[in-house]
Amino acid sequence: MMNDFLIFENISKKFGKQQVINNVTFPVSKGEVFSLLGPSGCGKTTLLRICAGLEEPDNGRVILDGKDITDFSPNKRQVNTVFQNYALFPHMTVRDNIAFGPRTAGWNNKKIASEVHFFLELIQMSEHKNKYPHQLSGGQRQRIAIARALINRPLVLLLDEPLAALDLKLRQRMLIELDTIHDQIGTTFLFVTHDQSEAMSISDKIAVMNKGVIEQIGTPAQIYEAPTTSFVAAFIGDTNFFEGTVSEMINSEISRIAPSDFPEITVYNDKHLSIGTKVYLSIRPEKLNIAKTQPNTDKLINIFKGTVEDIIYLGSMTKFWVTTQNYKLSIIKQHSSFLLDEEPIRWKDEVWISWNPEHGYLLDQYAETDENLLTIPT
């Protein structure tokens, strides 16, 4: 039953004429960090608010720990929320903010005091307990918001873009802290974010959402390495897309595909698609090799010649955009050896691009508009 701790079942929601959530179903396991990831307007926050009881779904049920909580009012559910801008009570001290839930629930004073103390320690804010929210930094407010929600011992903690208001450095630190808190408390986290790196680093499982539906659910690695749709491939990291039909079966797992305006590409066809099937290939930039000299030619390796159009040096790696046969490929080269000793690749250089067919992935679903999500310079 671990898998069925929190279940969203056939949830739909319209705001006016706009279908914000379209028949979404998925389970969340107990104790995991589950992320809802997607661009703004994809319905992820609405889904979270439905779980919190702050919105009602038009259709469907929310089941928590075996109980249908769809019609429960927010104060009757064993879930608590960390709001996007924290929503701390400005007229209450840190301590009163944290104690708000327990006081409302009518715990005895002794228990409240000891629990508040415990959580202040947990978030390392004991010395600030008598301060007001406006006297605190963004990161500190964030921690108060988390403690204020967690003290009620919710079965699920809902986090609505909790890091969006923080700057990059702080965001990374808070991610680690969130992870630590999760390890110590063990509560199920339902985490809503539009930031793929946040979701990748903290989640046990990610549901990628787009336009009110879930495109893919999986572990961060599954989602990155084996995206099932062009949206997932393009939204999580960068990628290169090819569109073509299967033209030749080399063996049971390796096929050749023929794009309309590109030479034939060898692909790993574990889905056993037959000749003539239309396929979409996604291949991540870091899976491509770039070299000034022609690499060893294995029959199965894809090798193409191209011209360097753009270079962005990022320290640990370099991004290249190479034109080959009217295609603009994006390539990431990780620098694992001392870069200055290498012969540099320069703008307008002739280069060789190569990749192993097993490093590409055939998508189930493709939409041309998803290419807009890619960072290709023009």
Added chain:
Amino acid sequence: MKSDSSKNKITEILISAPTLSWLTVFFLIPTIMAIIMALRPSNPYGDLLPGWTLENFKTIFSPIYISVVWRTIWVSILSTIICLLFSVPVGYYMARLSEKFRKIILFLVIVPFWTNFLIRIFAWKLILNPDGLIHKTFVFLGIIPSGGSLIYNTGTVILVIIYTYLPFAILPIFAAAERFDFKLLEAARDLGATRWLAFLHIFIPNISKGLMAAAAMVLIPCLGSYVIPDLVGGTNSQMVGNLIANQAFVARNIPMAAAWSTLLMAMILLPLGLILCVKILLDKNKD
């Protein structure tokens, strides 16, 4: 879902009801009644007669009264313009002060804003008294004849109107100027504009909302002036407000008083409508 939104609607109506009904009973209905009453005939003693008539409005536009309407309009517009001319530099100056001094000046502007306006008018009566220093100086300089008077004329009415409503103009202009980014003036100067040009083309357009608010805050009560012409004006400086009060308290002719009120309403709605039209036009031009 449905039950939720209808429950919401009921809560909304329940908490809106007290204020809405109060305003309907004591503001909306009386205002409409005044307009209707203006169409009722009456005899010279002010007794209400049966039927409907436009006679009251014909009286308003008769030559004896039309001059009062014109005076009300030009006095109000002139006072508003002068108020704006003074408040723009004051608002500019206040916005540029350090916080400490700004607070002090703001305090000094707010106090007259709050002081009972009867008292403020009365103070001018004292100052301009024939017994006073200003009067004597003016007589000495030959500006007025020795038997003349500084009070009880339209000039004094304008002076006291400005005195009364100037704080009302300064505050919104100051509020707008405080939000103005003064670096824009430096940018304009850097791009070669003269101080005056920068002020006119950068500062003024950016505080236009404050200017509009200030103009409305002065113009509307000016048009409805009654106490000021009553206390410091003469028979030749009456305004529409005085006629309303006269009809209500002296002539006891309620339909006539209502007719004057309706006219005053129209006089206020007209510029408001104009401002609205200008705003709509400006917004359209922006697109």
Added chain:
Amino acid sequence: MKYKSRFSKYVTWLVLFFFYLPMVVMTINSFNNSKYGITWKGFTLQWYIDMFNNPKILFTLMNSLIIGVTAMLVSMILGSLAAFCIHYYRTRLQLFHNNLILIQLGVPDILMGMSLLLFFISIHLKLGLLTIFFAHVTFCISYVTMVVLARLQNFDFSILEAAKDLGASWPVIIRKIILPLLSPGIIAGGLLAFTLSIDDFVITFFVTGPGSTTLPVYIYSMMKHGNPTVVNAISVFIFIATFILVFFTQKLTDTKKK
């Protein structure tokens, strides 16, 4: 600093001089031993003594205070309710509600006085303290609403959801979150209403009846027909009271900002 113009500085000081000159003249004159006019005829406290010996002043002041306090309380409740629903529910009804309040703010006193007079006469309500109270609440509501609305601009409604999420019911939310957070706005609105009510002359003048004269109405009649010397003395008192009141409200709003 370079752009601080000297012209605007001079205009500002000129305006302040213009604001305070009459007040100063009036204050000095309140100690002037001259029945009419402002030629100095020696120091006296006679007018202040007259003021305290005038029972009518105390009586009318009491009327003003009764109206002021009751109108303040009622308009605080009505204005806060109005502000809350205008801000919280953005429906067509609230748009009407908001416009009604805005128009009411824009209507000159004399029009309100006139139409209310007409209204009270036609429903045969005897003019007196009650009619003044009705009139005052009506114009105070709009001001309270505006002040509370301004306060609501900075009000983060997600904290209401947070409170709900943490298990609070509506009564708890109102008592522990909404009222404490809005009380500075409501109190400021109430103070404004009280001051406006105490100060009002024009509207009161239209709807006042025998025995319900308020202080401003009485001052007006003294200005027109009575002795201006006592008016001087009262004015100085009112001016000082205003000064203190403004000083404290400024202090109050200042600390609240921090």
